[in-house]
Amino acid sequence: MPIRRILVVDDSPTERLALTELLTHEGYQVITAENGDQALALARTESPDLVLMDVVMPGINGYQATRQLQRDATTKHIPVIICTTKGQEADRVWGLRQGAVAYLVKPIDEAALLAAIRSMG
Numbered sequence: 001m002p003i004r005r006i007l008v009v010d011d012s013p014t015e016r017l018a019l020t021e022l023l024t025h026e027g028y029q030v031i032t033a034e035n036g037d038q039a040l041a042l043a044r045t046e047s048p049d050l051v052l053m054d055v056v057m058p059g060i061n062g063y064q065a066t067r068q069l070q071r072d073a074t075t076k077h078i079p080v081i082i083c084t085t086k087g088q089e090a091d092r093v094w095g096l097r098q099g100a101v102a103y104l105v106k107p108i109d110e111a112a113l114l115a116a117i118r119s120m121g
Helices: 013-025 036-046 062-071 089-097 110-119
Strands: 005-009 029-033 050-053 080-084 102-105
Touching: 005 013, 005 036, 013 029, 013 110, 029 036, 036 050, 036 062, 050 062, 062 080, 062 089, 080 089, 080 110, 089 102, 102 110
Parallel strands: 005 029, 005 050, 050 080, 080 102
Antiparallel strands: none
């Protein structure tokens, strides 16, 4: 199934804008959320094809939100790519154990992100 609609989750307006501009330029539809709670609600109602998830956010962090998405019958089919400043190997392993399909460290390499997205659909 091709990726068309992407939910971008990040508490930074600058990061949300940068990712939105990149993705819309590449032809993707973008939905945004500024925290984990919003991400969970939007994933359930909007059913995006992919979620780009920050980790460090107020309230539910990205690891917790990813885990909840993967455990919910209505959202477990949605792949999650974690995009975060947390660059330690232990962070990457933990993110993948929560159900993420990929883990990218900020600043995001745009070519690597687009390649990861294209590889899914």
